[in-house]
Amino acid sequence: MSNNRHFDEAYWQRRISDPDWYTELVPFAKETVASLDRQGRDQFHKKIRHFFEEELLQGRVALADAGPNLDEQRKSIDTIVIHHTSADPGYRLSYMDAVQLLNIYAPYYMNPTVREERHLKGSSIWSNHTRDGKQTFLAYHWLMRMDGSFERLLPDESLGWHAGNWDINRRSVGICLDNDYEDKDPDDALLQKLAAHIKEHYPKVTPDKIVGHCECREGTICPGNNFIAGWKPKLIEFLN
Ligand SMILES: [Zn+2]
Structure with missing residues (x-):
């Protein structure tokens, strides 16, 4: 697969165990996406999302055990x-979990x-949200x-x-x-x-x-x- 060029799984498997993995991933993904055509972008997104789906399921992505409770800001x-x-x-909800970690939470923390x-x-x-006992x-x-x-x-x-x-x-x-x-x-x-x-x-x-x-x-x-x-x-x- 040509998109192996763009996403080195072995490297990222190590990197996601650091708390700040996204500070490298977010700019890396942005730069990579900018350099690709539409088909290449779709392939890259799929690859990275599948990778994070699996790593989240295996519990290998460094995440916090506690943090701000923004649900306190909930209105009626x-x-x-x-x-x-x-x-x-x-x-798949496990895939959606990865997509929303990558598209929403990681850029915000960045x-x-x-x-x-x-x-x-x-x-x-x-x-601050858990489902079936997992963040x-x-x-x-x-x-x-x-x-x-x-x-x-x-x-x-x-x-x-x-x-x-x-x-x-x-x-x-x-x-x-x-x-x-x-x-x-x-x-x-x-x-x-x-x-x-x-x-x-x-x-x-x-x-x-x-x-x-x-x-x-x-x-x-x-x-x-x-x-x-x-x-x-x-x-x-x-x-x-
Ligand atoms: Zn929408």
């Missing part, structure tokens, strides 16, 4: 943010934007599978790092649909089940506070190009 829930995985259905947290740079990463980096509260079932990823009391907008993270739950809706829409049956789930769990959230990720943060098309004009109005209609 008045917003629901819809996401999609932008992948084929059947997304560059803590909150002044009181600047000291975190270089220290080992801590999410987890999952950012959404729910994952909706294509059979209409919902998997609980984080309890509502946990502040999920999903919206790319801290104020919205504090007051929202993130629901991720297990599919790629960049250029297609969920069907009506699925949207009806999503509406029923929202009604059951979050009856106090008003329709104007049901938003897509793209409405919280510029530069993402999540949960898809046709969300705002196409399937969001349907979802709202099914809530009534």
Whole structure:
């Protein structure tokens, strides 16, 4: 595989046992991605994500045992943010854990934007969230599978790092649909089940506070190009 050139597993297997592994990985990944074409980038991302999935499962990534409790900043829930995985259905949670460690937590620890947290740079990463007895980096509260079932990823009391907008993270739950809706829409049956789930769990959230990720943060098309004009109005209609 040509992408072995770009990611030396033996090296990183040693490096991830240091608390500050991400201070090298984040700039390395950024530089590598910038030097590749689209296909090369996809291959590189896959490689690195699979590597971290396996290393997290084996408990070989240096992580903190304790750290700041940002869940203390949780507000009451008045917003629901819809996401999609932008992948084929059947997304593995262990893979998502690696993706969100790499895409959300590692860059934040690399560059803590909150002044009181600047000291975190270089220290080992801590999410304050556990799942099945292990630290987890999952950012959404729910994952909706294509059979209409919902998997609980984080309890509502946990502040999920999903919206790319801290104020919205504090007051929202993130629901991720297990599919790629960049250029297609969920069907009506699925949207009806999503509406029923929202009604059951979050009856106090008003329709104007049901938003897509793209409405919280510029530069993402999540949960898809046709969300705002196409399937969001349907979802709202099914809530009534
Ligand atoms: Zn999203």
